Amino acid sequence: MLYFSRWKTTLIWLAVLAAVVFAAPNLLTQQQLAALPDWMPKKQLTLGLDLQGGSHILLRVERPDIEKERLEATVDDMRRLLREEGIGYTGLSGNGLVAQVRIRDLANVDRAREALSELTQLINAGLLTGGTLREVELDEPQPGLLELTLTEEGIDHRISSAVTQSIEVVRRRVDELGTTEPVIQRQGTDRILVQVPGFDDPQRLKGLLNQVAKLSFRLVERSMPVEEALNGRPPATAEILYSTDDPPIPYLIQRRELVSGENLVDAQAGFDQRTNEPIVTFRFDTKGAQRFGQVTQQNVGFPFAIVLDGQVISAPVINEPILGGSGQISGNFTVETANDLAVLLRAGALPATLTVIEERTVGPGLGADSIAAGETAGMIGAVLVVAFIFVAYGFLGLIANLALIFNVIMIIAVLSVLGATLTLPGIAGIVLTVGMAVDSNVLIYERIKEERRGGRSLIQAIDAGFKRAFGTILDANITTLIAAVILFQLGAGPVRGFAVTLAIGIVTTVFTAFTITRWMIAAWVHSRRPKALPKGLMSDMFSNARYKFMWLRKTTFLFSAAAAIASLALFAAFGMNYGIDFRGGSIIEVQAKQGDANVSDIRSRLSQLNLGDVQVQEFGSPREVLIRVQAQGGGENAEQSVISKVRGDLEQDYTIRRVEVVGPTVSGELARKGTMAVLAALFAILIYIWLRFEWQFALGAIIATVNDVVLTIGMFVITGVEFNLSSIAAVLTIVGYSLNDTVVVYDRVRENLRRYKKMPLADLLDLSVNQMLSRTVLTSVTTLLALLSLFIFGGEVIRSFTFAMIFGVIVGTYSSIFIAAPVLILFRLRGETFRAGIDQDKDEQKEGQGPAAGVA
Numbered sequence: 001m002l003y004f005s006r007w008k009t010t011l012i013w014l015a016v017l018a019a020v021v022f023a024a025p026n027l028l029t030q031q032q033l034a035a036l037p038d039w040m041p042k043k044q045l046t047l048g049l050d051l052q053g054g055s056h057i058l059l060r061v062e063r064p065d066i067e068k069e070r071l072e073a074t075v076d077d078m079r080r081l082l083r084e085e086g087i088g089y090t091g092l093s094g095n096g097l098v099a100q101v102r103i104r105d106l107a108n109v110d111r112a113r114e115a116l117s118e119l120t121q122l123i124n125a126g127l128l129t130g131g132t133l134r135e136v137e138l139d140e141p142q143p144g145l146l147e148l149t150l151t152e153e154g155i156d157h158r159i160s161s162a163v164t165q166s167i168e169v170v171r172r173r174v175d176e177l178g179t180t181e182p183v184i185q186r187q188g189t190d191r192i193l194v195q196v197p198g199f200d201d202p203q204r205l206k207g208l209l210n211q212v213a214k215l216s217f218r219l220v221e222r223s224m225p226v227e228e229a230l231n232g233r234p235p236a237t238a239e240i241l242y243s244t245d246d247p248p249i250p251y252l253i254q255r256r257e258l259v260s261g262e263n264l265v266d267a268q269a270g271f272d273q274r275t276n277e278p279i280v281t282f283r284f285d286t287k288g289a290q291r292f293g294q295v296t297q298q299n300v301g302f303p304f305a306i307v308l309d310g311q312v313i314s315a316p317v318i319n320e321p322i323l324g325g326s327g328q329i330s331g332n333f334t335v336e337t338a339n340d341l342a343v344l345l346r347a348g349a350l351p352a353t354l355t356v357i358e359e360r361t362v363g364p365g366l367g368a369d370s371i372a373a374g375e376t377a378g379m380i381g382a383v384l385v386v387a388f389i390f391v392a393y394g395f396l397g398l399i400a401n402l403a404l405i406f407n408v409i410m411i412i413a414v415l416s417v418l419g420a421t422l423t424l425p426g427i428a429g430i431v432l433t434v435g436m437a438v439d440s441n442v443l444i445y446e447r448i449k450e451e452r453r454g455g456r457s458l459i460q461a462i463d464a465g466f467k468r469a470f471g472t473i474l475d476a477n478i479t480t481l482i483a484a485v486i487l488f489q490l491g492a493g494p495v496r497g498f499a500v501t502l503a504i505g506i507v508t509t510v511f512t513a514f515t516i517t518r519w520m521i522a523a524w525v526h527s528r529r530p531k532a533l534p535k536g537l538m539s540d541m542f543s544n545a546r547y548k549f550m551w552l553r554k555t556t557f558l559f560s561a562a563a564a565i566a567s568l569a570l571f572a573a574f575g576m577n578y579g580i581d582f583r584g585g586s587i588i589e590v591q592a593k594q595g596d597a598n599v600s601d602i603r604s605r606l607s608q609l610n611l612g613d614v615q616v617q618e619f620g621s622p623r624e625v626l627i628r629v630q631a632q633g634g635g636e637n638a639e640q641s642v643i644s645k646v647r648g649d650l651e652q653d654y655t656i657r658r659v660e661v662v663g664p665t666v667s668g669e670l671a672r673k674g675t676m677a678v679l680a681a682l683f684a685i686l687i688y689i690w691l692r693f694e695w696q697f698a699l700g701a702i703i704a705t706v707n708d709v710v711l712t713i714g715m716f717v718i719t720g721v722e723f724n725l726s727s728i729a730a731v732l733t734i735v736g737y738s739l740n741d742t743v744v745v746y747d748r749v750r751e752n753l754r755r756y757k758k759m760p761l762a763d764l765l766d767l768s769v770n771q772m773l774s775r776t777v778l779t780s781v782t783t784l785l786a787l788l789s790l791f792i793f794g795g796e797v798i799r800s801f802t803f804a805m806i807f808g809v810i811v812g813t814y815s816s817i818f819i820a821a822p823v824l825i826l827f828r829l830r831g832e833t834f835r836a837g838i839d840q841d842k843d844e845q846k847e848g849q850g851p852a853a854g855v856a
Helices: 006-027 030-036 063-084 108-119 152-175 202-209 228-232 287-299 335-347 364-393 395-418 425-453 458-490 493-527 548-572 599-607 636-650 664-692 695-719 727-753 760-771 773-794 799-820 829-845
Strands: 054-061 089-094 098-103 122-124 133-134 135-141 146-151 183-187 191-197 215-219 236-243 252-253 264-271 279-284 304-308 311-314 324-328 354-362 583-592 613-618 621-629 654-662
Touching: 006 395, 006 493, 054 152, 054 335, 054 548, 063 089, 063 108, 063 146, 063 152, 098 108, 098 191, 108 135, 108 146, 133 152, 152 183, 152 191, 183 599, 191 202, 191 425, 202 335, 202 354, 215 252, 215 287, 228 236, 228 252, 236 264, 252 304, 264 335, 279 287, 279 335, 311 324, 335 599, 354 636, 364 395, 364 425, 364 773, 395 425, 395 493, 395 654, 425 458, 425 493, 425 727, 425 773, 458 493, 458 664, 458 727, 548 695, 548 760, 548 799, 583 636, 599 613, 599 621, 599 636, 621 636, 636 654, 664 695, 664 727, 695 727, 695 799, 727 760, 727 773, 760 773, 773 799
Parallel strands: 236 311
Antiparallel strands: 054 191, 054 354, 089 098, 098 146, 122 133, 135 146, 183 191, 215 304, 236 252, 264 279, 279 324, 304 311, 354 654, 583 621, 583 654, 613 621
């Protein structure tokens, strides 16, 4: 019905008004937002790191460090417990996860077992996991030989606790930098994700994050000169540590800590009043001050060492007792390193080493360029789509464009309310939504024209057009929504931003098409009382199309099969140009500070760093260069050393605009997740189509979609375009778009099977494809217009993504006509399957409602 009650009208426009109000803050500056009343919405879109610049760092708590620390603690505890009981032992040692000791007198074995049983007690697993667990198991493999084995669940518990503790330490360290709205959160069981927007010194950030900062004050061993210890064997109670000087100076340091960093309550950077050199002043708590005063009182005239993470940063002589509970650390500090050390000491020590396994850094200059490119591409794409729809449909195109504008406003409003992060692929998602949102209006308008040509009055045609199109639009958009949901679940970083934007766009598209568009057309009909539909330049372009597509099916099958086989053969022979997301390695984008970049000079300079395969190419403008460095094969730390070397060699002449480092752990996981995402999307969509249609349609849709995916892979192989995480997003979107096209055609095939039960299947398929040809062409053109604007004006970062999407739209349109439809002939689809709907069709036709809807 075209009638809208007052309460429906009020709700629709209240929803639009709310969207405008919640989206409006994005147009205001911070000063303007502050001037708004408190009851007004003030939330703005959160820009991703690729738009505003900043660092994304994924840290991993190292399991071997936790295992080593627990084993050492267990050995120390065994020594302490056996000594307290006066039990003689020998061979106390630890290896791997096992600590062992041999009891000298077998008569004392039971006493030893009882003493060591303290270490095997059940402990509380914590509030989150609940229950209890055993960290250590005691065994006696030989008489007198006791073994304590660290359990896997105990190590897992310690790792979980270390991650929780590390998050708090990392948060304190990052907060000291004065950055706004950093993201610090647990990811998985042993990882911490750190995102710091707007921070333009990633090297300093990494230095603050992966330094344990374990501080201790220890006495220098006096029983043996360090030179003798170097040439022989140091005492069991001491160890050789080196200073931070260049060259490093060895010291023989007692293992026993006098005071630790846990006793610090404050640390500040300052300057020595005598030498004016940067220093770090510190202050102990009451317990630490008493202990430090006592030790210095007893060791006047002797040196003590200040040890940080196993390195001696200072070893002064105690000239007099230090009783005030404070002191200073001097060394080879710069102002920045003194500040950083003070930050580390105030924040506290990490419980374990944190290794950087993934890094993505965007400089603020590149972020600003990305915003400008995204805005330009979005505006041009929107103007092209709006102009094309207006030319195609005239006044109805104007209504569609207004609905499209409200659609985009709603997307921005929902993103703002949810606090979602807008990334560059997210902008691509909005532009793509603009192109695909037109599809709903095109389906409605084309259906209205069909109903009008079938002899209905204008009002009946409009009413029936909306009813008949609803099922088709729902089916088509749900398939794309399934792809978006799976992409969100299995994707990472900016790709998830794309999935969120696409999913929200699908929901708002369906809403605007069936409420706002319908309301505006109803208002036009009631106010103007038109006798005919307004026409555009392309209104009747395909109205009388009678193309024999099925006649070409053998040719198109052979062509498609040959292209798919060739794609697979090329893939097997040459493979794709995988990005660092899948093979690991580093990408560094640099910009010359003056003039154009010298690619050959950069290549020559980097070849001397022994980094393996290094690719250097111009990227966008002559001033910008993209550097790719192969995976180093030495673990996560080896990848980080690449960035340090390249920075050190180039940063004098070039600005580092973007850095991406993916270690072997993450690259392997991304490859598995990407493959799983595509397979999961295909399977989920297969099930949905099977439930909504019949098995022949489900298999036909999957065959057509697999063909599109295979041809897209072939395109990546032939062109050499880099295949990265964004490419997975492109492939999944192609899957959704191709199925959107296919479902629209299948919906019409199903309807015609009910209506023309005696028509030969080939003729019926031709009829169905021709009836949907106008919609297919118009939707493909609008989507391509939006994508072309992204490809040309959206910048280099998303160019490979949009190129894949353009190719996917073309092959998706081809497959929905030349593969998905004719493959139903091979499955011998028959109209009897849909006989249940025939009587309903006849009844509706008698009532003047026309042919049955496209939904079973």
